[in-house]
Amino acid sequence: MTPIDAKRPLQLNDQGQLRHFLSLDGLPRELLTEILDTADSFLEVGARAVKKVPLLRGKTVCNVFFENSTRTRTTFELAAQRLSADVITLNVSTSSTSKGETLFDTLRNLEAMAADMFVVRHADSGAAHFIAEHVCPEVAIINGGDGRHAHPTQGMLDMLTIRRHKGGFENLSVAIVGDILHSRVARSNMIALKALGCPDIRVVAPKTLLPVGVEQYGVKVYTDLAQGLKDVDVVIMLRLQRERMAGGLLPSEGEFYRLFGLTTARLAGAKPDCIVMHPGPINRGVEIESAVADGAQSVILNQVTYGIAVRMAVLSMAMSGQNAQRQFEQENAQSPSVSLALASSTRPPAWTRLPICTSAKASSCPWAPRPQASPPARPWKPTA
Ligand code: NCD
DSSP, X not given: OOOOOTTSOTXXXXXXXXXXXXXXXXXXXXXXXXXXXXXXXXXXXHTSSSOOOOTTTTOEEEEXXXXXXXXXXXXXXXXXXXXXXXXXXXXXXXXXXXXXOOHHXXXXXXXXXXXXXXXXXXXXXXXXXHHHHHSOTTXXXXXXXXXXXXXXXXXXXXXXXXXXXXXXXXXXXXXXXXXXXXXXXXXXHHHHHHHXXXXXEEEEOOGGGSOTTGGGGSOEXXXXXXXXXXXOSEEEEOOOOGGGOOSOSSSOHXXXXXXXXXXXXXXXXXXXXXXXXXOSOOOBTTTBOHHHHTSTTBOHHHHHHHHHHHHXXXXXXXXXXXXXXXXXXXXXXXXXXHHHHXXXXXXXXHHHHOTTOOSTTGGGOTTSOXXXXXXXXXXXXXXX
């Protein structure tokens, strides 16, 4: 029997399956391949007359977007609906958060509605991890993009796009071009490409838009677009993240386009069958020429379609990882060895660790207060 490991990665259960999806850091190639294979099978569902499977029937998925989004939010909604879940989307800019409610209180209320999954987008790096650490452990958290840190479903939909158009990763040269410094997409893509065995990963950007130490991701750095694009199989363009830029990192958008914009002439330096990708939203004439964005080599709209299938895969795998974890814990609850492991674990008592774990579902939540151990009812208040 496997003892419960208090140090296991937050996003995996005791059997190494996904239970949250927070970042691609440290995820093994087998798990990434399983996500791609599962997504491949869901692509067929999107092509049916009735685009539904019952995998999440009776489950509630709550999209909580603290930052603007069109593609990611709507494709998560569609993915959850195609899995037959009930879906709520909270537009935080018009919700109680704008009336002063804290993140904790917003999430406590959603927990009280017995949501099973939260898809979270937040401007702060680490927000999804923070929520996963504090929410009731049976709720799955899916990161829909946190600050500059990670955008793991975008990373996986980009990998699905590459695999479907190029057949694999083993012999590929891939260039990621543009605002690497502020891009969570670039980070997730570098990690995924490395883990999946891509031998030649290039980042191409002006020096001011390259993070210090980016070579640690196993990438080659180019500050000249022609050199960076030479003979590549895939080019991933990035948007200039103006909202995250402080100070004059660029002389002007025109100057950026002149040196780093992807035009038909520049694309000619790549392999003739090179595919062009972009996570969207695209800025025509800033990072990409219209003729390229709409041209025969562009797979930008395919990415959007594949995004639904990848999100279906991640939602269904995380829910099944959560269910497996519940079952594992129930089966082992009576075992003396596991009881000992739990007794010696470093988890602090529920009332100090889980300020938001007091939902309607708390009775089935292993870390929630048991009736005999609960202090007298007192409202939880955020610390000053
Ligand atoms: C990306 C994001 O939000 O990080 N877009 C997306 O998810 N479709 C990239 C971007 O905004 O530039």
